[in-house]
Amino acid sequence: MHDDIDPRSPVPLYEQIAARIRVAVAAEEYRAGDALPSVRQLSSTLRVNPSTVVQAYRDLEREGFVEMRHGAGTFVQAMAPAVREQERMRQARDLVRSLLADAARLGIGAADVARALTDEMGVPSHE
Amino acid sequence: MHDDIDPRSPVPLYEQIAARIRVAVAAEEYRAGDALPSVRQLSSTLRVNPSTVVQAYRDLEREGFVEMRHGAGTFVQAMAPAVREQERMRQARDLVRSLLADAARLGIGAADVARALTDEMGVPSHE
DNA sequence: ACTACTGTATCGTAACAACCATACAGTCGC
DNA sequence: GCGACTGTATGGTTGTTACGATACAGTAGT
Incomplete structure (x- = not known):
């Protein structure tokens, strides 16, 4: 659960974060309906700006992996x-x-x- | 022999130019040893800055398609x-x-x- | 050597992407 | 309804890339 994230990598932070979540979901580390860490929470543990986490979450949402609910949280989507x-x-x-x-x-x-x-x-x- | 080049395309001008030369060479429109249009000449016919043509030529040189000879011109390379x-x-x-x-x-x-x-x-x- | 051509190097500008800072707005438990 | 949490929207800083403007340097025919 250590950093995985490397600011000096050529691949953008938000992509690294999104990739991390994708594998976690694929590995059933998160189940459908589970809440992901909140934007602020994850951003502080990763020492990253909240907006960067948002960008990652938005990508995941576009891809149908998660759903962001204003005021409530971000949840992994059920998907056949x-x-x-x-x-x-x-x-x-x-x-x-x-x-x-x-x-x-x-x-x-x-x-x-x-x-x-x-x-x-x-x-x-x-x- | 008309424009082919589109400044509004998402692909950079220098890449469009390089691609154009590659196909011309592949089609034997230019033979080994032939001189390509000079940087200034091509840049003026394409309504483009000389530096942009240079960038295209440099790419082609990296790939081994042509050789740039300072003061002489740019020539297509012989290649088995x-x-x-x-x-x-x-x-x-x-x-x-x-x-x-x-x-x-x-x-x-x-x-x-x-x-x-x-x-x-x-x-x-x-x- | 001079001149008119060649490519080369350097700098500036505009557009874009990544990232951050900060203010705004919705949800939910008390 | 209040407070503490959620996501959202807007604007700024920095770095990179494409493209251009302009001065520098080599080559070759005369």
Whole structure:
């Protein structure tokens, strides 16, 4: 439960925070209906500005992970596994599309990308 | 040979210019050893600042497409097809790695990404 | 060497993103 | 209804990126 959060990382604080919550929810560390730490509470334990936590929570809300209720708190959303799966695939599709757009600008086709991906998956050198 | 370049696009001008040159080189519109338009010349025909063209040319130089010779001009590099292929795969690998990093932050695994990619490739609905 | 071209380096400006500070507004237990 | 908690909205600071303006430096034909 130590920091996990690194202000000097190139990835924004609010993304680090959101990622942290996502895995906690995925690991059922939080159940549907549970309240997340309040904005101020989490911001003080992480030594971060409340607004930064808000930004993380808002991202999670857009993705359907949580619901923010004015004056009450932020609660994890119930979500059928099938729906969650579907949502994950939608995000994956968006990621892949922007990747292909970037690749095209470099003169790299989808086939090359696919090859590189299978190469990366086949060699689990990290982690 | 008209503009192709759109200042209002979210993709930077220098990237649009670099992309334009890449396809021209790939299409053998320029051959190895040929001189590209000079920085000032291209910048004036594109109605763009010389520095912007320089940035594009520098990117192309980093990628090994061209060579900038101070006082002489910018020339397309000779490059064996095998080397070019290898270079393309290296770039594809880098793209895929950063994609997987992004995906991980969203709780999306490589398997989901692979599925999304094959879906996108299988259904050429756009363009 | 001079001149007219080349690329190079440096600085400034505008737009944007991340983060913070602070005031505002709703909810709920007492 | 009051008080202590919640999230919300607004504005400012800082750092980064894209783009431009302008001065510097190398090359080559004459």
